[in-house]
Amino acid sequence: MIKTRVQAAIDRCFALGVEQKLWTEAAAGDYAVEEPKRAGQGDFATNLAMVAAGREKRKPREIAEALVGLLSDPANTGDLFQRVEVAGPGFVNCFVKPAVWQAVVPVILEQGEEFGRCSSGAGREVLVEFVSANPTGPLSVGHGRQAVLGDAIARLLSAAGYTVTREYYYNDAGRQMRVLGESVRARYLDLLGVPYEFPEDGYQGEYIREIALALVDEQGEALKEVSDHLPFTKKAEEVIFADINATLARLGIKFDNYYNEHTLYEQGLVDEVVANLRDQGLVYDQDGAVWFKTTEFGLEQDRVIIKSSGEPTYRLPDIAYHREKMRRGYDWLVNVLGSDHIATVPDVMAGIKALGYDPGKVTTVIHQFVTLMRDGQQVKMSTRKATFVTVDELLDLVGADVTRFFFLMRKADSQLEFDLNLATKEGQENPVYYVQYAHARLCSIQRQAREKGLTPVAVAEIDFSRLDLAEELELLQAMAGLPSLLETAAVALEPHRIVFYLQDLAARFHGYYNRHRIVGEDEQLSQVRLALALALRVVFANGLRLIGVSAPESM
Protein backbone atom coordinates (compact mmCIF):
# COMPACT_ATOMS: atom_id res chain seq x y z
CA MET A 1 0.00 0.00 0.00
CA ILE A 2 2.74 2.46 0.95
CA LYS A 3 5.14 0.98 -1.54
CA THR A 4 2.71 1.71 -4.33
CA ARG A 5 2.57 5.33 -3.28
CA VAL A 6 6.34 5.57 -3.13
CA GLN A 7 6.59 4.04 -6.56
CA ALA A 8 4.07 6.52 -7.92
CA ALA A 9 5.93 9.42 -6.33
CA ILE A 10 9.21 8.34 -7.91
CA ASP A 11 7.55 7.86 -11.29
CA ARG A 12 6.08 11.33 -11.05
CA CYS A 13 9.43 12.90 -10.14
CA PHE A 14 11.14 11.08 -12.97
CA ALA A 15 8.63 12.56 -15.40
CA LEU A 16 9.15 16.01 -13.86
CA GLY A 17 12.86 15.57 -14.39
CA VAL A 18 12.27 14.94 -18.07
CA GLU A 19 10.18 18.11 -18.28
CA GLN A 20 12.89 20.08 -16.54
CA LYS A 21 15.51 18.54 -18.81
CA LEU A 22 17.43 17.04 -15.91
CA TRP A 23 17.55 13.85 -17.96
CA THR A 24 15.81 12.50 -21.02
CA GLU A 25 12.99 10.08 -21.53
CA ALA A 26 15.58 7.58 -22.70
CA ALA A 27 16.99 7.40 -19.20
CA ALA A 28 13.95 5.41 -18.15
CA GLY A 29 14.84 1.81 -17.64
CA ASP A 30 13.71 -0.98 -15.45
CA TYR A 31 14.51 0.62 -12.18
CA ALA A 32 13.47 -0.92 -8.89
CA VAL A 33 11.97 0.28 -5.65
CA GLU A 34 13.00 -1.99 -2.82
CA GLU A 35 13.01 -2.15 0.92
CA PRO A 36 16.60 -2.12 2.18
CA LYS A 37 17.31 -4.71 4.84
CA ARG A 38 19.67 -2.50 6.71
CA ALA A 39 18.67 0.27 9.05
CA GLY A 40 19.78 3.71 7.99
CA GLN A 41 19.18 3.02 4.33
CA GLY A 42 15.66 4.30 4.38
CA ASP A 43 12.29 2.62 4.25
CA PHE A 44 12.54 2.43 0.50
CA ALA A 45 15.39 2.84 -1.91
CA THR A 46 15.59 3.15 -5.66
CA ASN A 47 18.42 2.49 -8.07
CA LEU A 48 16.83 4.79 -10.66
CA ALA A 49 19.83 7.09 -10.78
CA MET A 50 22.21 4.20 -11.39
CA VAL A 51 20.09 2.76 -14.15
CA ALA A 52 19.64 6.17 -15.75
CA ALA A 53 23.34 6.94 -15.45
CA GLY A 54 24.19 3.84 -17.42
CA ARG A 55 21.83 4.84 -20.23
CA GLU A 56 22.84 8.48 -20.31
CA LYS A 57 26.53 7.90 -19.74
CA ARG A 58 26.59 10.21 -16.76
CA LYS A 59 27.59 9.99 -13.14
CA PRO A 60 25.00 8.21 -10.97
CA ARG A 61 25.36 10.51 -8.00
CA GLU A 62 24.79 13.58 -10.15
CA ILE A 63 21.44 12.24 -11.31
CA ALA A 64 20.67 11.02 -7.82
CA GLU A 65 21.19 14.52 -6.41
CA ALA A 66 18.75 15.96 -8.93
CA LEU A 67 16.20 13.27 -8.15
CA VAL A 68 16.53 13.93 -4.44
CA GLY A 69 15.80 17.58 -5.13
CA LEU A 70 12.49 16.67 -6.73
CA LEU A 71 11.56 14.03 -4.18
CA SER A 72 12.26 16.40 -1.31
CA ASP A 73 9.52 18.77 -2.43
CA PRO A 74 6.30 17.72 -0.67
CA ALA A 75 4.33 19.16 -3.55
CA ASN A 76 5.72 16.45 -5.81
CA THR A 77 5.23 13.51 -3.51
CA GLY A 78 2.05 14.14 -1.59
CA ASP A 79 3.99 14.84 1.57
CA LEU A 80 5.18 11.27 1.86
CA PHE A 81 8.78 11.67 2.94
CA GLN A 82 10.54 12.90 6.00
CA ARG A 83 13.81 13.05 4.09
CA VAL A 84 15.41 11.70 0.96
CA GLU A 85 19.12 11.25 0.46
CA VAL A 86 21.78 9.93 -1.82
CA ALA A 87 23.80 7.00 -0.57
CA GLY A 88 26.51 4.65 -1.69
CA PRO A 89 27.16 4.45 -5.41
CA GLY A 90 23.98 6.36 -6.23
CA PHE A 91 21.06 4.88 -4.37
CA VAL A 92 18.29 7.25 -3.40
CA ASN A 93 17.06 6.38 0.06
CA CYS A 94 13.60 7.52 1.07
CA PHE A 95 12.53 7.88 4.69
CA VAL A 96 8.77 7.80 4.99
CA LYS A 97 7.07 10.00 7.58
CA PRO A 98 6.03 8.08 10.70
CA ALA A 99 2.50 9.44 10.28
CA VAL A 100 2.24 7.59 6.99
CA TRP A 101 3.06 4.30 8.68
CA GLN A 102 0.82 5.02 11.63
CA ALA A 103 -2.12 5.64 9.31
CA VAL A 104 -1.86 2.00 8.25
CA VAL A 105 -3.65 0.78 11.38
CA PRO A 106 -7.05 2.38 10.74
CA VAL A 107 -6.90 1.26 7.13
CA ILE A 108 -6.34 -2.35 8.13
CA LEU A 109 -9.07 -2.21 10.75
CA GLU A 110 -11.47 -0.78 8.24
CA GLN A 111 -10.64 -3.27 5.51
CA GLY A 112 -10.65 -6.31 7.77
CA GLU A 113 -10.75 -9.52 5.78
CA GLU A 114 -10.28 -7.51 2.62
CA PHE A 115 -6.91 -6.21 3.70
CA GLY A 116 -4.13 -7.50 1.50
CA ARG A 117 -6.32 -8.36 -1.43
CA CYS A 118 -5.89 -6.51 -4.67
CA SER A 119 -7.64 -6.22 -7.98
CA SER A 120 -4.76 -6.67 -10.38
CA GLY A 121 -6.36 -9.85 -11.70
CA ALA A 122 -9.85 -8.42 -11.90
CA GLY A 123 -11.78 -9.50 -14.95
CA ARG A 124 -9.38 -12.32 -15.71
CA GLU A 125 -10.41 -15.94 -15.46
CA VAL A 126 -7.83 -18.51 -14.54
CA LEU A 127 -8.15 -22.26 -14.37
CA VAL A 128 -5.88 -24.06 -11.94
CA GLU A 129 -5.53 -27.74 -12.67
CA PHE A 130 -3.93 -29.88 -10.00
CA VAL A 131 -3.85 -33.29 -8.32
CA SER A 132 -5.40 -34.95 -11.39
CA ALA A 133 -4.49 -38.35 -9.99
CA ASN A 134 -6.29 -41.26 -11.57
CA PRO A 135 -8.36 -43.19 -9.03
CA THR A 136 -6.00 -46.11 -8.62
CA GLY A 137 -5.21 -45.66 -4.95
CA PRO A 138 -5.11 -43.30 -1.98
CA LEU A 139 -3.29 -40.01 -2.38
CA SER A 140 0.39 -40.27 -1.54
CA VAL A 141 2.43 -37.52 0.03
CA GLY A 142 3.57 -36.43 -3.42
CA HIS A 143 -0.03 -35.80 -4.38
CA GLY A 144 -0.43 -34.11 -1.03
CA ARG A 145 2.20 -31.53 -1.84
CA GLN A 146 0.58 -30.90 -5.17
CA ALA A 147 -2.88 -30.63 -3.67
CA VAL A 148 -1.79 -28.10 -1.09
CA LEU A 149 0.36 -26.17 -3.55
CA GLY A 150 -2.39 -25.98 -6.15
CA ASP A 151 -4.97 -24.94 -3.60
CA ALA A 152 -2.72 -22.24 -2.15
CA ILE A 153 -2.00 -20.92 -5.63
CA ALA A 154 -5.73 -20.80 -6.27
CA ARG A 155 -6.25 -18.91 -3.01
CA LEU A 156 -3.53 -16.43 -3.90
CA LEU A 157 -4.91 -15.78 -7.36
CA SER A 158 -8.36 -15.35 -5.98
CA ALA A 159 -7.08 -12.83 -3.43
CA ALA A 160 -5.36 -11.00 -6.28
CA GLY A 161 -8.71 -10.53 -7.95
CA TYR A 162 -8.73 -13.35 -10.46
CA THR A 163 -11.79 -15.48 -10.98
CA VAL A 164 -10.47 -18.93 -10.20
CA THR A 165 -11.66 -22.40 -11.13
CA ARG A 166 -10.06 -25.43 -9.50
CA GLU A 167 -10.13 -28.43 -11.78
CA TYR A 168 -9.27 -32.08 -11.41
CA TYR A 169 -8.64 -33.97 -14.64
CA TYR A 170 -8.75 -37.73 -14.59
CA ASN A 171 -9.10 -40.84 -16.63
CA ASP A 172 -11.11 -43.81 -15.43
CA ALA A 173 -10.38 -45.96 -18.45
CA GLY A 174 -7.14 -47.22 -19.85
CA ARG A 175 -4.50 -49.67 -18.80
CA GLN A 176 -3.92 -48.46 -15.24
CA MET A 177 -7.56 -48.86 -14.38
CA ARG A 178 -7.75 -52.25 -16.06
CA VAL A 179 -4.91 -53.50 -13.93
CA LEU A 180 -6.65 -52.04 -10.90
CA GLY A 181 -9.85 -53.93 -11.74
CA GLU A 182 -7.95 -57.16 -12.27
CA SER A 183 -6.27 -56.71 -8.93
CA VAL A 184 -9.60 -56.29 -7.17
CA ARG A 185 -11.00 -59.27 -9.05
CA ALA A 186 -8.08 -61.41 -7.92
CA ARG A 187 -8.60 -60.45 -4.29
CA TYR A 188 -12.32 -61.00 -4.63
CA LEU A 189 -11.84 -64.53 -5.94
CA ASP A 190 -9.28 -65.17 -3.26
CA LEU A 191 -11.81 -64.21 -0.61
CA LEU A 192 -14.24 -66.69 -2.13
CA GLY A 193 -11.62 -69.38 -2.02
CA VAL A 194 -11.33 -69.60 -5.80
CA PRO A 195 -7.82 -70.18 -7.14
CA TYR A 196 -6.61 -67.10 -8.95
CA GLU A 197 -3.60 -65.62 -10.57
CA PHE A 198 -2.72 -62.20 -9.25
CA PRO A 199 -1.78 -59.80 -12.07
CA GLU A 200 1.96 -59.53 -12.43
CA ASP A 201 2.01 -55.77 -12.12
CA GLY A 202 -1.13 -55.54 -9.99
CA TYR A 203 -1.80 -53.18 -7.14
CA GLN A 204 -0.97 -54.77 -3.83
CA GLY A 205 -2.25 -52.30 -1.30
CA GLU A 206 -4.46 -53.33 1.55
CA TYR A 207 -7.16 -51.07 0.15
CA ILE A 208 -7.57 -53.48 -2.77
CA ARG A 209 -8.55 -56.23 -0.37
CA GLU A 210 -10.97 -53.88 1.37
CA ILE A 211 -12.69 -53.05 -1.89
CA ALA A 212 -12.93 -56.76 -2.67
CA LEU A 213 -14.37 -57.35 0.76
CA ALA A 214 -17.01 -54.72 0.16
CA LEU A 215 -17.93 -56.50 -3.07
CA VAL A 216 -18.29 -59.78 -1.27
CA ASP A 217 -20.58 -58.10 1.25
CA GLU A 218 -22.73 -56.50 -1.38
CA GLN A 219 -22.76 -59.09 -4.12
CA GLY A 220 -21.80 -62.33 -2.48
CA GLU A 221 -20.66 -64.78 -5.12
CA ALA A 222 -22.56 -63.09 -7.94
CA LEU A 223 -19.40 -61.92 -9.63
CA LYS A 224 -17.63 -65.23 -9.38
CA GLU A 225 -18.19 -66.22 -13.00
CA VAL A 226 -17.63 -62.75 -14.42
CA SER A 227 -14.47 -62.81 -16.46
CA ASP A 228 -14.59 -59.12 -17.27
CA HIS A 229 -12.79 -56.61 -15.03
CA LEU A 230 -15.39 -53.87 -15.49
CA PRO A 231 -17.60 -54.38 -12.42
CA PHE A 232 -14.48 -54.59 -10.31
CA THR A 233 -12.94 -51.51 -11.86
CA LYS A 234 -16.15 -49.59 -11.40
CA LYS A 235 -16.41 -50.46 -7.75
CA ALA A 236 -12.77 -49.64 -7.19
CA GLU A 237 -13.11 -46.26 -8.84
CA GLU A 238 -16.15 -45.45 -6.77
CA VAL A 239 -14.52 -46.35 -3.48
CA ILE A 240 -11.17 -44.80 -4.27
CA PHE A 241 -12.60 -41.56 -5.55
CA ALA A 242 -14.71 -41.18 -2.47
CA ASP A 243 -11.58 -41.80 -0.46
CA ILE A 244 -9.57 -39.22 -2.40
CA ASN A 245 -12.28 -36.64 -1.98
CA ALA A 246 -12.49 -37.32 1.72
CA THR A 247 -8.75 -36.80 2.00
CA LEU A 248 -8.93 -33.56 0.05
CA ALA A 249 -11.76 -32.40 2.26
CA ARG A 250 -9.64 -33.04 5.31
CA LEU A 251 -7.03 -30.75 3.75
CA GLY A 252 -9.69 -28.13 3.19
CA ILE A 253 -9.59 -28.55 -0.56
CA LYS A 254 -12.62 -28.50 -2.78
CA PHE A 255 -12.62 -28.67 -6.54
CA ASP A 256 -15.04 -26.70 -8.67
CA ASN A 257 -14.90 -29.17 -11.48
CA TYR A 258 -13.88 -32.71 -12.30
CA TYR A 259 -13.10 -33.30 -15.92
CA ASN A 260 -13.25 -36.86 -17.15
CA GLU A 261 -11.10 -37.73 -20.12
CA HIS A 262 -14.08 -39.70 -21.42
CA THR A 263 -15.82 -36.48 -22.33
CA LEU A 264 -13.16 -35.78 -24.91
CA TYR A 265 -13.91 -39.02 -26.73
CA GLU A 266 -17.67 -38.82 -26.39
CA GLN A 267 -17.72 -35.39 -27.93
CA GLY A 268 -15.35 -36.36 -30.71
CA LEU A 269 -12.79 -33.84 -29.56
CA VAL A 270 -9.89 -36.25 -29.79
CA ASP A 271 -10.66 -37.19 -33.37
CA GLU A 272 -11.03 -33.54 -34.15
CA VAL A 273 -7.50 -32.85 -32.97
CA VAL A 274 -6.09 -35.59 -35.15
CA ALA A 275 -8.03 -34.38 -38.16
CA ASN A 276 -6.92 -30.83 -37.62
CA LEU A 277 -3.29 -31.81 -37.30
CA ARG A 278 -3.55 -34.08 -40.31
CA ASP A 279 -4.97 -31.25 -42.40
CA GLN A 280 -1.92 -29.24 -41.55
CA GLY A 281 0.39 -32.07 -42.47
CA LEU A 282 1.59 -32.32 -38.88
CA VAL A 283 0.88 -36.01 -38.45
CA TYR A 284 1.95 -39.05 -40.42
CA ASP A 285 1.54 -42.83 -40.26
CA GLN A 286 4.48 -45.09 -39.62
CA ASP A 287 4.80 -48.65 -38.32
CA GLY A 288 1.05 -48.75 -37.94
CA ALA A 289 1.03 -45.84 -35.53
CA VAL A 290 0.13 -42.19 -35.94
CA TRP A 291 2.91 -39.71 -35.21
CA PHE A 292 2.80 -36.04 -34.34
CA LYS A 293 5.61 -34.00 -35.90
CA THR A 294 6.78 -32.41 -32.70
CA THR A 295 10.13 -31.82 -34.36
CA GLU A 296 8.38 -29.04 -36.29
CA PHE A 297 8.22 -27.25 -32.97
CA GLY A 298 11.85 -27.64 -32.12
CA LEU A 299 11.62 -30.84 -30.13
CA GLU A 300 14.08 -33.72 -30.28
CA GLN A 301 11.87 -36.33 -31.86
CA ASP A 302 8.38 -36.95 -33.17
CA ARG A 303 5.90 -38.62 -30.86
CA VAL A 304 3.27 -41.30 -31.24
CA ILE A 305 -0.25 -40.08 -30.56
CA ILE A 306 -2.11 -43.20 -31.65
CA LYS A 307 -0.54 -46.59 -31.02
CA SER A 308 -0.60 -49.35 -33.62
CA SER A 309 -3.23 -50.97 -31.41
CA GLY A 310 -5.51 -48.06 -32.21
CA GLU A 311 -5.39 -46.68 -28.68
CA PRO A 312 -4.26 -43.10 -28.23
CA THR A 313 -1.28 -42.30 -26.03
CA TYR A 314 -1.81 -39.88 -23.17
CA ARG A 315 -0.51 -37.01 -25.31
CA LEU A 316 -3.48 -36.91 -27.60
CA PRO A 317 -6.24 -36.48 -25.02
CA ASP A 318 -3.93 -34.13 -23.11
CA ILE A 319 -3.70 -31.88 -26.13
CA ALA A 320 -7.45 -32.12 -26.73
CA TYR A 321 -8.06 -31.31 -23.07
CA HIS A 322 -5.89 -28.24 -23.22
CA ARG A 323 -7.61 -27.01 -26.31
CA GLU A 324 -10.91 -27.47 -24.51
CA LYS A 325 -9.66 -25.37 -21.63
CA MET A 326 -8.67 -22.69 -24.14
CA ARG A 327 -12.06 -22.87 -25.79
CA ARG A 328 -13.80 -22.55 -22.49
CA GLY A 329 -12.51 -19.00 -22.50
CA TYR A 330 -9.94 -18.86 -19.74
CA ASP A 331 -7.37 -16.12 -19.89
CA TRP A 332 -4.80 -18.13 -18.07
CA LEU A 333 -4.25 -21.85 -17.53
CA VAL A 334 -2.13 -22.89 -14.59
CA ASN A 335 -1.08 -26.53 -14.43
CA VAL A 336 0.50 -27.94 -11.32
CA LEU A 337 2.51 -31.08 -12.00
CA GLY A 338 5.00 -33.32 -10.29
CA SER A 339 8.50 -33.33 -11.73
CA ASP A 340 7.97 -36.87 -13.01
CA HIS A 341 5.50 -35.50 -15.55
CA ILE A 342 7.75 -32.79 -16.86
CA ALA A 343 8.35 -34.58 -20.13
CA THR A 344 4.70 -34.19 -21.13
CA VAL A 345 4.79 -30.42 -21.13
CA PRO A 346 6.64 -29.68 -24.38
CA ASP A 347 4.45 -32.07 -26.38
CA VAL A 348 1.24 -30.52 -25.11
CA MET A 349 2.56 -27.02 -25.74
CA ALA A 350 3.46 -28.00 -29.29
CA GLY A 351 -0.06 -29.34 -29.71
CA ILE A 352 -1.61 -26.12 -28.47
CA LYS A 353 0.50 -24.09 -30.80
CA ALA A 354 -0.30 -26.36 -33.73
CA LEU A 355 -4.00 -25.89 -33.08
CA GLY A 356 -3.63 -22.14 -33.18
CA TYR A 357 -3.72 -21.28 -29.52
CA ASP A 358 -1.24 -19.25 -27.55
CA PRO A 359 1.06 -21.38 -25.36
CA GLY A 360 1.90 -18.19 -23.48
CA LYS A 361 -1.45 -18.52 -21.76
CA VAL A 362 -0.30 -21.71 -20.08
CA THR A 363 1.95 -21.71 -17.05
CA THR A 364 3.20 -24.98 -15.68
CA VAL A 365 4.28 -25.16 -12.07
CA ILE A 366 6.52 -28.16 -11.57
CA HIS A 367 7.10 -29.25 -8.02
CA GLN A 368 9.96 -31.49 -7.01
CA PHE A 369 9.63 -34.61 -4.94
CA VAL A 370 8.82 -35.03 -1.31
CA THR A 371 11.18 -37.05 0.81
CA LEU A 372 9.68 -38.35 4.00
CA MET A 373 12.14 -38.59 6.85
CA ARG A 374 11.55 -40.58 9.97
CA ASP A 375 14.21 -40.98 12.63
CA GLY A 376 16.77 -39.67 10.19
CA GLN A 377 15.88 -42.37 7.69
CA GLN A 378 14.22 -41.87 4.36
CA VAL A 379 10.83 -43.56 4.13
CA LYS A 380 10.64 -45.33 0.78
CA MET A 381 7.48 -44.90 -1.21
CA SER A 382 5.88 -46.93 -3.94
CA THR A 383 2.21 -47.01 -4.88
CA ARG A 384 2.37 -50.47 -6.39
CA LYS A 385 4.04 -52.11 -3.45
CA ALA A 386 1.90 -50.18 -1.01
CA THR A 387 4.87 -49.06 1.03
CA PHE A 388 3.81 -45.46 0.57
CA VAL A 389 2.72 -43.16 3.27
CA THR A 390 -0.64 -41.72 2.36
CA VAL A 391 -1.85 -38.20 2.90
CA ASP A 392 -4.44 -39.67 5.23
CA GLU A 393 -1.78 -41.23 7.41
CA LEU A 394 0.05 -37.95 7.45
CA LEU A 395 -3.13 -36.14 8.45
CA ASP A 396 -3.75 -38.65 11.23
CA LEU A 397 -0.26 -37.98 12.48
CA VAL A 398 0.08 -34.20 12.27
CA GLY A 399 -3.25 -32.72 11.23
CA ALA A 400 -4.21 -30.49 8.34
CA ASP A 401 -2.56 -27.27 9.55
CA VAL A 402 0.89 -28.78 9.96
CA THR A 403 0.59 -30.72 6.71
CA ARG A 404 -0.36 -27.64 4.75
CA PHE A 405 2.22 -25.42 6.37
CA PHE A 406 5.07 -27.89 5.86
CA PHE A 407 4.17 -28.46 2.22
CA LEU A 408 4.21 -24.71 1.63
CA MET A 409 7.44 -23.96 3.46
CA ARG A 410 9.50 -24.68 0.37
CA LYS A 411 9.27 -23.23 -3.08
CA ALA A 412 8.02 -25.71 -5.67
CA ASP A 413 11.42 -25.96 -7.32
CA SER A 414 13.03 -27.35 -4.20
CA GLN A 415 12.82 -30.91 -3.12
CA LEU A 416 10.96 -31.06 0.11
CA GLU A 417 12.20 -32.95 3.08
CA PHE A 418 9.28 -33.66 5.36
CA ASP A 419 10.59 -34.47 8.79
CA LEU A 420 7.92 -36.54 10.49
CA ASN A 421 9.63 -36.30 13.85
CA LEU A 422 9.65 -32.53 13.72
CA ALA A 423 6.15 -32.29 12.33
CA THR A 424 4.71 -34.44 15.10
CA LYS A 425 6.25 -32.34 17.83
CA GLU A 426 3.69 -30.08 19.38
CA GLY A 427 6.29 -27.78 20.67
CA GLN A 428 8.41 -24.79 19.99
CA GLU A 429 10.41 -26.44 17.23
CA ASN A 430 7.32 -26.51 15.11
CA PRO A 431 7.04 -23.34 13.02
CA VAL A 432 3.31 -23.78 12.49
CA TYR A 433 2.58 -23.25 16.15
CA TYR A 434 4.90 -20.27 16.24
CA VAL A 435 2.74 -18.38 13.77
CA GLN A 436 -0.57 -19.62 15.12
CA TYR A 437 0.55 -18.72 18.61
CA ALA A 438 1.00 -15.12 17.55
CA HIS A 439 -2.62 -15.02 16.48
CA ALA A 440 -3.86 -16.75 19.61
CA ARG A 441 -1.81 -14.39 21.74
CA LEU A 442 -3.32 -11.36 20.03
CA CYS A 443 -6.77 -12.76 20.71
CA SER A 444 -5.81 -13.26 24.30
CA ILE A 445 -4.69 -9.65 24.59
CA GLN A 446 -8.06 -8.60 23.27
CA ARG A 447 -9.78 -10.70 25.96
CA GLN A 448 -7.51 -9.29 28.64
CA ALA A 449 -8.26 -5.74 27.59
CA ARG A 450 -11.96 -6.41 27.81
CA GLU A 451 -11.63 -7.94 31.25
CA LYS A 452 -9.69 -4.93 32.44
CA GLY A 453 -12.43 -2.64 31.24
CA LEU A 454 -10.52 -1.24 28.31
CA THR A 455 -13.09 -1.02 25.55
CA PRO A 456 -11.79 -0.04 22.14
CA VAL A 457 -12.76 3.47 21.11
CA ALA A 458 -13.42 4.73 17.58
CA VAL A 459 -10.24 5.05 15.53
CA ALA A 460 -10.95 8.73 15.06
CA GLU A 461 -10.34 9.23 18.76
CA ILE A 462 -7.00 7.46 18.75
CA ASP A 463 -3.70 9.32 18.58
CA PHE A 464 -1.67 7.07 16.32
CA SER A 465 1.38 9.28 16.56
CA ARG A 466 2.08 7.49 19.82
CA LEU A 467 3.16 4.42 17.89
CA ASP A 468 6.58 5.97 17.70
CA LEU A 469 8.92 3.20 18.85
CA ALA A 470 11.29 1.92 16.21
CA GLU A 471 9.86 -1.57 16.75
CA GLU A 472 6.35 -0.30 16.22
CA LEU A 473 7.26 1.46 13.02
CA GLU A 474 8.95 -1.69 11.76
CA LEU A 475 5.89 -3.72 12.63
CA LEU A 476 3.70 -1.25 10.79
CA GLN A 477 5.98 -1.38 7.82
CA ALA A 478 5.82 -5.17 7.75
CA MET A 479 2.03 -5.11 8.05
CA ALA A 480 1.74 -2.57 5.26
CA GLY A 481 3.81 -4.87 3.07
CA LEU A 482 1.20 -7.59 2.78
CA PRO A 483 -0.64 -6.22 -0.26
CA SER A 484 2.42 -5.89 -2.48
CA LEU A 485 3.77 -9.21 -1.24
CA LEU A 486 0.50 -10.92 -2.06
CA GLU A 487 0.43 -9.45 -5.52
CA THR A 488 3.98 -10.55 -6.26
CA ALA A 489 3.44 -14.01 -4.80
CA ALA A 490 0.24 -14.45 -6.80
CA VAL A 491 1.73 -13.53 -10.15
CA ALA A 492 4.78 -15.68 -9.45
CA LEU A 493 2.55 -18.54 -8.22
CA GLU A 494 4.72 -18.83 -5.11
CA PRO A 495 2.72 -19.33 -1.91
CA HIS A 496 5.86 -20.08 0.11
CA ARG A 497 6.49 -16.36 0.27
CA ILE A 498 3.41 -15.95 2.42
CA VAL A 499 4.74 -18.57 4.82
CA PHE A 500 8.04 -16.75 5.21
CA TYR A 501 6.26 -13.46 5.62
CA LEU A 502 4.13 -14.84 8.43
CA GLN A 503 7.12 -16.30 10.23
CA ASP A 504 8.91 -12.98 10.02
CA LEU A 505 5.88 -11.03 11.20
CA ALA A 506 5.38 -13.44 14.11
CA ALA A 507 8.99 -12.98 15.17
CA ARG A 508 8.61 -9.20 15.15
CA PHE A 509 5.42 -9.36 17.14
CA HIS A 510 6.67 -11.83 19.76
CA GLY A 511 9.74 -9.68 20.30
CA TYR A 512 7.69 -6.52 20.63
CA TYR A 513 5.24 -8.19 22.97
CA ASN A 514 7.96 -9.35 25.31
CA ARG A 515 9.44 -5.89 25.63
CA HIS A 516 6.40 -3.67 25.76
CA ARG A 517 3.05 -3.75 27.47
CA ILE A 518 0.02 -3.35 25.32
CA VAL A 519 -2.58 -2.91 28.01
CA GLY A 520 -1.03 -0.81 30.77
CA GLU A 521 -1.38 2.23 33.00
CA ASP A 522 -1.54 4.89 30.32
CA GLU A 523 -5.00 4.61 28.84
CA GLN A 524 -4.27 6.60 25.70
CA LEU A 525 -1.25 4.46 25.00
CA SER A 526 -3.20 1.30 25.77
CA GLN A 527 -5.87 2.33 23.28
CA VAL A 528 -3.45 2.92 20.47
CA ARG A 529 -1.50 -0.28 21.12
CA LEU A 530 -4.70 -2.25 21.37
CA ALA A 531 -5.65 -0.90 17.95
CA LEU A 532 -2.24 -2.05 16.70
CA ALA A 533 -2.89 -5.49 18.17
CA LEU A 534 -6.29 -5.70 16.52
CA ALA A 535 -4.77 -4.76 13.18
CA LEU A 536 -2.02 -7.33 13.64
CA ARG A 537 -4.59 -9.96 14.32
CA VAL A 538 -6.26 -9.09 11.04
CA VAL A 539 -2.98 -9.45 9.17
CA PHE A 540 -2.24 -12.85 10.73
CA ALA A 541 -5.75 -14.09 10.09
CA ASN A 542 -5.65 -12.96 6.47
CA GLY A 543 -2.20 -14.40 5.89
CA LEU A 544 -3.09 -17.74 7.39
CA ARG A 545 -6.27 -17.87 5.36
CA LEU A 546 -4.17 -17.42 2.21
CA ILE A 547 -2.32 -20.64 2.90
CA GLY A 548 -5.37 -22.40 4.26
CA VAL A 549 -4.08 -22.78 7.80
CA SER A 550 -6.42 -22.08 10.69
CA ALA A 551 -6.02 -19.05 12.94
CA PRO A 552 -6.95 -20.29 16.43
CA GLU A 553 -8.22 -17.87 19.06
CA SER A 554 -6.61 -19.97 21.73
CA MET A 555 -4.36 -22.98 21.72
Added chain:
RNA sequence: GCGCCCGUAGCUCAGCUGGAUAGAGCACCGGCCUUCGAAGCCGGGUGUCGCAGGUUCGAAUCCUGCCGGGCGCACCA
Protein backbone atom coordinates in the same frame (compact mmCIF):
# COMPACT_ATOMS: atom_id res chain seq x y z
C1' G B 1 24.10 -39.24 -24.27
C1' C B 2 19.84 -35.35 -24.02
C1' G B 3 16.16 -32.17 -21.20
C1' C B 4 14.30 -29.85 -16.56
C1' C B 5 15.27 -28.79 -11.21
C1' C B 6 18.68 -28.23 -7.17
C1' G B 7 23.86 -27.15 -4.99
C1' U B 8 23.95 -20.85 0.31
C1' A B 9 25.88 -21.91 8.20
C1' G B 10 26.50 -28.67 11.44
C1' C B 11 21.13 -29.96 9.33
C1' U B 12 16.61 -28.13 6.54
C1' C B 13 16.07 -23.97 3.60
C1' A B 14 14.86 -18.23 2.29
C1' G B 15 17.17 -14.49 -0.56
C1' C B 16 11.58 -10.32 -4.32
C1' U B 17 12.31 -8.71 -11.90
C1' G B 18 21.33 -8.24 -10.34
C1' G B 19 22.20 -3.83 -5.65
C1' A B 20 24.89 -1.46 -0.37
C1' U B 21 28.04 -5.35 5.57
C1' A B 22 24.45 -12.84 2.70
C1' G B 23 19.51 -14.27 6.34
C1' A B 24 15.77 -17.62 9.03
C1' G B 25 14.36 -22.11 11.47
C1' C B 26 16.29 -26.46 13.81
C1' A B 27 20.30 -28.28 16.75
C1' C B 28 23.91 -26.63 20.66
C1' C B 29 25.37 -23.20 25.09
C1' G B 30 23.90 -19.33 28.67
C1' G B 31 20.09 -16.05 30.70
C1' C B 32 14.45 -14.28 31.39
C1' C B 33 7.80 -16.00 34.29
C1' U B 34 4.71 -11.71 41.74
C1' U B 35 1.89 -7.54 35.74
C1' C B 36 -1.53 -8.74 28.79
C1' G B 37 -0.30 -16.82 27.30
C1' A B 38 7.31 -19.32 28.55
C1' A B 39 3.85 -23.16 22.21
C1' G B 40 7.33 -16.97 24.01
C1' C B 41 11.74 -13.54 24.56
C1' C B 42 17.17 -11.97 24.95
C1' G B 43 22.43 -13.17 24.01
C1' G B 44 26.10 -16.50 21.51
C1' G B 45 27.96 -17.39 13.75
C1' U B 46 35.50 -17.71 11.17
C1' G B 47 29.69 -19.35 5.19
C1' U B 48 35.66 -20.59 -0.75
C1' C B 49 26.98 -18.69 -1.73
C1' G B 50 29.68 -26.34 -5.72
C1' C B 51 34.24 -24.93 -9.17
C1' A B 52 36.25 -21.87 -13.22
C1' G B 53 35.61 -18.12 -16.64
C1' G B 54 32.40 -14.07 -18.73
C1' U B 55 28.78 -9.76 -18.87
C1' U B 56 28.92 -4.40 -15.63
C1' C B 57 29.36 0.81 -11.85
C1' G B 58 27.84 -3.83 -8.90
C1' A B 59 26.73 -11.11 -9.42
C1' A B 60 24.37 -15.93 -4.49
C1' U B 61 21.18 -13.80 -8.48
C1' C B 62 22.32 -13.21 -15.61
C1' C B 63 25.56 -16.15 -19.68
C1' U B 64 29.10 -20.36 -20.88
C1' G B 65 31.75 -24.70 -19.39
C1' C B 66 32.73 -28.32 -15.70
C1' C B 67 31.66 -31.24 -10.92
C1' G B 68 27.91 -33.36 -7.57
C1' G B 69 22.60 -34.84 -6.41
C1' G B 70 17.23 -35.47 -7.98
C1' C B 71 13.45 -36.29 -11.85
C1' G B 72 12.48 -37.54 -16.69
C1' C B 73 13.89 -39.11 -21.79
C1' A B 74 7.78 -45.50 -24.30
C1' C B 75 3.44 -47.32 -29.38
C1' C B 76 2.92 -46.29 -19.65
C1' A B 77 0.30 -41.97 -17.42
